[in-house]
Amino acid sequence: MATLTVNRAALGGFSFENCKRNALLEGEANKVGCSLPSARKTGTTICGVVFKDGVILGADTRATEGMVVADKNCSKIHYISPNIYCCGAGTAADTEMTTQIISSNLELHSLSTGRLPRVATANRMLKQMLFRYQGYIGAALVLGGVDCNGPHLYSIYPHGSTDKLPYVTMGSGSLAAMAVFEDRYKPDMEEEAAKQLVRDAIAAGIFNDLGSGSNIDLCVITKGKVDYLRPHDEANKKGVRTGDYKYKRGTTGYSLLITHRRHDVFISSMEMMSEVTCVL
Amino acid sequence: MLDGTGPEWLSEEVKTGTTIIAIEYNGGVVLGSDSRVSAGASVVNRVMNKLSPLHDKIYCALSGSAADAQTIAEMVNYQLDVHSMEIGEDPQVRSAATLVKNISYKYKEELSAHLIVAGWDRRDGGQVFATLKGLITRQPFAVGGSGSSYVYGFVDAEYRRGMNKEDCQQFVVNTLSLAMSRDGSSGGVAYIVTIDEHSTEEKVILGNDLPTFFDQ
Numbered sequence: 001m002a003t004l005t006v007n008r009a010a011l012g013g014f015s016f017e018n019c020k021r022n023a024l025l026e027g028e029a030n031k032v033g034c035s036l037p038s039a040r041k042t043g044t045t046i047c048g049v050v051f052k053d054g055v056i057l058g059a060d061t062r063a064t065e066g067m068v069v070a071d072k073n074c075s076k077i078h079y080i081s082p083n084i085y086c087c088g089a090g091t092a093a094d095t096e097m098t099t100q101i102i103s104s105n106l107e108l109h110s111l112s113t114g115r116l117p118r119v120a121t122a123n124r125m126l127k128q129m130l131f132r133y134q135g136y137i138g139a140a141l142v143l144g145g146v147d148c149n150g151p152h153l154y155s156i157y158p159h160g161s162t163d164k165l166p167y168v169t170m171g172s173g174s175l176a177a178m179a180v181f182e183d184r185y186k187p188d189m190e191e192e193a194a195k196q197l198v199r200d201a202i203a204a205g206i207f208n209d210l211g212s213g214s215n216i217d218l219c220v221i222t223k224g225k226v227d228y229l230r231p232h233d234e235a236n237k238k239g240v241r242t243g244d245y246k247y248k249r250g251t252t253g254y255s256l257l258i259t260h261r262r263h264d265v266f267i268s269s270m271e272m273m274s275e276v277t278c279v280l
Numbered sequence: 281m282l283d284g285t286g287p288e289w290l291s292e293e294v295k296t297g298t299t300i301i302a303i304e305y306n307g308g309v310v311l312g313s314d315s316r317v318s319a320g321a322s323v324v325n326r327v328m329n330k331l332s333p334l335h336d337k338i339y340c341a342l343s344g345s346a347a348d349a350q351t352i353a354e355m356v357n358y359q360l361d362v363h364s365m366e367i368g369e370d371p372q373v374r375s376a377a378t379l380v381k382n383i384s385y386k387y388k389e390e391l392s393a394h395l396i397v398a399g400w401d402r403r404d405g406g407q408v409f410a411t412l413k414g415l416i417t418r419q420p421f422a423v424g425g426s427g428s429s430y431v432y433g434f435v436d437a438e439y440r441r442g443m444n445k446e447d448c449q450q451f452v453v454n455t456l457s458l459a460m461s462r463d464g465s466s467g468g469v470a471y472i473v474t475i476d477e478h479s480t481e482e483k484v485i486l487g488n489d490l491p492t493f494f495d496q
Contacts, residue, residue, distance in 0.1 A: 160350070
């Protein structure tokens with residue numbers, strides 16, 4: 001019996017058509033000895049803390065591609081709304097796009113309600129989207145902001161679970177940063193003390209975790225004001241060279257080694273002429 | 281899928297490890313849970329309250345995958361709000377348990393979370409329902425989570441019919457303490473919720489205030 005196959009447009013969501021082909025290609029590549037390029041991940045140490053007047057978010061600035069640093073100064077603190085910012089760890093593209101999508105939807109929502117958006121709203125939108133994709137979107141986020149109900153801080157995991165806490169850390173350097181927080185966090189800190197605490201937590205991640213490095217970015221969110229400090233602390237400045245192999249302009253060059261050879265020419269035989277070679 | 285060579289919390293799903301328990305008495309129910317949330321070997325939240333309100337006098341205890349359990353609880357919270365507005369009065373505990381059961385059963389292959397639903401309503405007083413894997417059964421008490429395996433013997437031996445509110449609270453605290461000391465995935469503090477006709481009372485018992493047994 002003849003059957004008709006209709007070419008239907010994809011219904012949205014992920015298309016897994018290329019998975020088999022990719023697996024085949026990977027096998028072929030491994031046979032020859034090379035590997036497929038991997039997605040750029042942000043390695044990362046990100047953290048957030050609630051202090052007396054608001055929320056401080058901190059992040060390092062290294063983006064890795066396998067064992068190589070792809071970007072020495074990438075920005076991991078993303079804008080969600082004028083009073084809400086979000087740090088992202090995991091796959092760089094996923095965190096970037098997820099935060100942009102939610103930022104856009106939140107702006108529309110805020111225009112529709114006529115009010116400043118709430119952090120709980122952003123949290124709900126993010127967790128529902130990540131749960132819908134069942135963990136395939138590798139975005140681990142630290143969401144913080146100040147709204148009409150005060151300062152709030154959430155951590156959001158790739159599978160869609162969230163925790164509302166006074167201090168959170170995420171990323172490969174999260175354990176190093178959490179150690180600093182568990183030691184020195186106190187409720188209702190002043191802004192300067194809280195900034196120092198976040199800076200130290202990120203520094204712990206930078207110096208003790210291979211996936212994190214470079215500078216420390218901070219974002220201080222209080223009622224009516226946001227300080228985006230990028231960079232707050234250049235913890236890994238490139239060193240200054242003490243010497244130079246280059247010569248100054250105008251230097252005369254000379255060489256002690258005589259590099260051209262001369263054959264003694266005997267005009268006894270015409271063939272010998274062809275053996276005169278000059279080598280410079 | 282998520283990277284297998286990176287830190288394990290990135291690739292491991294966040295689970296609530298957990299010990300949860302709910303017990304009914306004449307006039308109400310007592311629910312209890314630990315507070316540890318783990319991702320692989322790392323504890324990501326040591327103070328999570330796993331007793332989630334579905335309505336004023338109906339709570340559920342979460343265990344299993346954190347994302348799945350939180351999502352089910354939030355969905356049922358919403359559905360119960362709509363339902364209670366439709367019927368014009370407080371919903372029955374059985375209705376809440378049925379809503380949870382419907383989700384757990386329909387998506388039983390995709391989800392891995394177990395919720396124990398317990399509360400008080402005017403019709404049948406305090407009730408405890410277990411909804412594991414999509415069944416719904418009313419029980420005098422229910423335990424769940426990874427830590428429950430260590431305390432089945434204790435609860436079976438110690439439970440007596442006709443306990444009053446204080447006895448039930450002590451029973452719950454003892455069970456949680458024993459499970460938390462034996463199960464690696466349970467720990468932190470203990471949250472206790474007592475629901476009866478007049479009030480819903482939430483209590484936190486910090487680690488060093490928990491009862492100790494022979495080896496502590």
